[in-house]
Amino acid sequence: MGGDFAPAEIVKGAVQASRELQIEIILVGDLEKLSRELKKYKERGELPVVAASEVIEMDESPAQAVKQKKDASINVAVSLVKDGKANAVISAGNTGALMASALFKLGRIPGVERPAIATEFPLPTGKVLLLDMGANVDCKPKHLVQFAEMGNLYARHVLHIDNPQVGLLNIGEEKEKGNELTRQAWPLLKQAPINFVGNVESKEILRGKADVVVCDGFVGNLILKFGESISLAVFQLLKNELSKGIMNKIGLAFLYPSLRRLRKTLTYDEYGAAPLLGISGIVFKAHGRAKANAIKNAVRETAEAVKEDMVSCISKLREKT
Amino acid sequence: MGGDFAPAEIVKGAVQASRELQIEIILVGDLEKLSRELKKYKERGELPVVAASEVIEMDESPAQAVKQKKDASINVAVSLVKDGKANAVISAGNTGALMASALFKLGRIPGVERPAIATEFPLPTGKVLLLDMGANVDCKPKHLVQFAEMGNLYARHVLHIDNPQVGLLNIGEEKEKGNELTRQAWPLLKQAPINFVGNVESKEILRGKADVVVCDGFVGNLILKFGESISLAVFQLLKNELSKGIMNKIGLAFLYPSLRRLRKTLTYDEYGAAPLLGISGIVFKAHGRAKANAIKNAVRETAEAVKEDMVSCISKLREKT
Numbered sequence: 001m002g003g004d005f006a007p008a009e010i011v012k013g014a015v016q017a018s019r020e021l022q023i024e025i026i027l028v029g030d031l032e033k034l035s036r037e038l039k040k041y042k043e044r045g046e047l048p049v050v051a052a053s054e055v056i057e058m059d060e061s062p063a064q065a066v067k068q069k070k071d072a073s074i075n076v077a078v079s080l081v082k083d084g085k086a087n088a089v090i091s092a093g094n095t096g097a098l099m100a101s102a103l104f105k106l107g108r109i110p111g112v113e114r115p116a117i118a119t120e121f122p123l124p125t126g127k128v129l130l131l132d133m134g135a136n137v138d139c140k141p142k143h144l145v146q147f148a149e150m151g152n153l154y155a156r157h158v159l160h161i162d163n164p165q166v167g168l169l170n171i172g173e174e175k176e177k178g179n180e181l182t183r184q185a186w187p188l189l190k191q192a193p194i195n196f197v198g199n200v201e202s203k204e205i206l207r208g209k210a211d212v213v214v215c216d217g218f219v220g221n222l223i224l225k226f227g228e229s230i231s232l233a234v235f236q237l238l239k240n241e242l243s244k245g246i247m248n249k250i251g252l253a254f255l256y257p258s259l260r261r262l263r264k265t266l267t268y269d270e271y272g273a274a275p276l277l278g279i280s281g282i283v284f285k286a287h288g289r290a291k292a293n294a295i296k297n298a299v300r301e302t303a304e305a306v307k308e309d310m311v312s313c314i315s316k317l318r319e320k321t
Numbered sequence: 322m323g324g325d326f327a328p329a330e331i332v333k334g335a336v337q338a339s340r341e342l343q344i345e346i347i348l349v350g351d352l353e354k355l356s357r358e359l360k361k362y363k364e365r366g367e368l369p370v371v372a373a374s375e376v377i378e379m380d381e382s383p384a385q386a387v388k389q390k391k392d393a394s395i396n397v398a399v400s401l402v403k404d405g406k407a408n409a410v411i412s413a414g415n416t417g418a419l420m421a422s423a424l425f426k427l428g429r430i431p432g433v434e435r436p437a438i439a440t441e442f443p444l445p446t447g448k449v450l451l452l453d454m455g456a457n458v459d460c461k462p463k464h465l466v467q468f469a470e471m472g473n474l475y476a477r478h479v480l481h482i483d484n485p486q487v488g489l490l491n492i493g494e495e496k497e498k499g500n501e502l503t504r505q506a507w508p509l510l511k512q513a514p515i516n517f518v519g520n521v522e523s524k525e526i527l528r529g530k531a532d533v534v535v536c537d538g539f540v541g542n543l544i545l546k547f548g549e550s551i552s553l554a555v556f557q558l559l560k561n562e563l564s565k566g567i568m569n570k571i572g573l574a575f576l577y578p579s580l581r582r583l584r585k586t587l588t589y590d591e592y593g594a595a596p597l598l599g600i601s602g603i604v605f606k607a608h609g610r611a612k613a614n615a616i617k618n619a620v621r622e623t624a625e626a627v628k629e630d631m632v633s634c635i636s637k638l639r640e641k642t
Contacts (some may be wrong), residue, residue: 021546136548137500179458179539202547218500221492226523233527254572258562266450
């Protein structure tokens with residue numbers, strides 16, 4: 001029931017995933033609305049529906065709403081994981097509420113102080129895993145180290161990146177650069193059991209200098225949303241510019257398929273879902289503007305995390321360090 | 322002598338400015354190199370040259386280099402302002418060294434605790450003034466308030482924006498959102514003698530929600546450089562995509578003038594220079610990758626700040642508050 005295009009696009013994406021990926025997807029929410037959406041699709045896989053009478057809106061205070069609305073779809077969905085009735089949960093709704101519900105019901109992996117949200121940001125050359133993307137706005141150096149260790153394990157075991165390069169988002173390359181937090185985190189990251197490649201400037205993110213980049217959640221959230229808005233703004237500028245005059249219109253007709261493809265790489269459609277790393281259960285956040293295709297991709301990635309037993313991977317490292 | 326294309330592009334831009342703007346520009350640096358560059362241009366205005374035997378490189382530690390290299394071009398240029406031999410100074414070199422030299426020689430405007438770097442970021446609809454862009458990586462709430470007041474005055478008196486809207490860069494709209502710094506700064510900004518429009522999310526920056534947006538220098542620097550790199554990356558993606566196949570090549574031929582124009586708005590060429598607000602003198606930072614046209618624009622903007630007596634404007638408010 002969460003996200004800007006729920007429930008229509010969420011159900012559509014789930015139906016596509018059930019068909020293409022042969023995964024049983026439990027839909028949680030308003031029975032009547034979900035059944036109405038489901039009826040639109042004749043060919044579909046297993047899609048049982050579980051009732052939840054309440055919805056947490058995007059502008060509600062997360063912790064409070066999660067406590068008060070016991071029958072909110074997000075609470076019911078997370079409970080399915082807690083009770084072993086589902087392997088994982090995906091939500092496109094209120095991020096804070098998802099994290100709060102996951103913390104209350106599933107808890108943290110022992111040793112993890114602060115679970116973090118990890119987003120795969122698309123690059124010209126591939127993807128980069130950025131964390132934390134907003135769960136922890138004020139961080140201590142040791143929290144950045146945990147983000148780095150969790151990001152490293154997720155990249156290695158779930159994204160199948162061999163010996164991932166892990167970097168610290170910073171305003172300069174040298175270890176003395178940065179604010180108090182990053183200057184203190186640097187030596188700790190250097191000692192951590194990861195392939196630490198040092199500071200990564202924001203302009204280096206897109207050049208793929210590291211596979212995993214850590215920062216506090218305040219900075220991460222700002223960067224992520226700025227990145228999204230600026231790619232779309234550039235595309236808009238381009239469209240405006242290219243629709244001026246007859247010469248351009250002729251040119252555009254030739255370029256149309258390419259522009260469509262470009263647009264696709266710049267929109268949320270191709271974005272993956274973001275895991276809540278450090279939670280004792282598999283919880284993924286889909287983009288609030290996710291449409292069917294993005295939801296299908298989210299299911300695929302979440303299924304991979306289930307297959308690779310993401311929680312055990314992260315638990316094991318915490319025991320070692 | 323500073324910046325990636327010094328001295329050739331700096332001299333070229335200064336020559337253009339001297340011709341088009343009728344402003345006398347003193348070039349400071351290696352006499353031989355500067356004379357050789359100047360000889361390339363027959364038609365030019367007044368361009369006296371002042372010798373400086375040293376250069377501070379981009380990777381030097383700013384405060385140390387400024388103290389040790391007394392005859393560095395940046396030190397000599399700032400001294401011209403201190404001694405009343407120039408009205409303002411522009412540098413495309415090491416930002417930290419420029420700030421350090423300005424602080425040592427010109428000092429702060431009384432009442433200003435932390436001078437800040439203010440950059441005009443291009444929007445689809447105009448420009449937004451962002452500060453601080455990197456001079457102050459660890460800030461207290463009161464520093465953000467001073468940035469807001471200085472940005473407000475600069476926008477009003479130098480950029481000629483009537484009653485500028487001033488916002489706080491944050492990860493949510495509500496005043497309770499954000500990290501410790503922004504949560505504490507919000508009520509102080511609300512009481513400040515500015516037109517405070519509240520929090521501005523990073524995705525709202527490009528929509529022109531405010532004329533002036535304040536943040537700490539760590540966040541500002543990350544955002545600014547990420548913005549630059551992402552617009553260029555999108556343009557690159559576009560170029561790669563559009564050069565595939567014969568249909569696209571035909572289309573491209575029609576679109577060439579438009580793409581050139583678009584490229585111009587996405588590069589540093591059209592960027593203005595960034596004032597060091599709060600310094601007791603007029604000091605502007607040009608982009609490190611500034612070419613002639615950007616230097617000419619920097620001269621124009623700096624001249625406007627001289628004409629409007631930027632330092633007095635900022636000094637007056639500090640007396641009132």
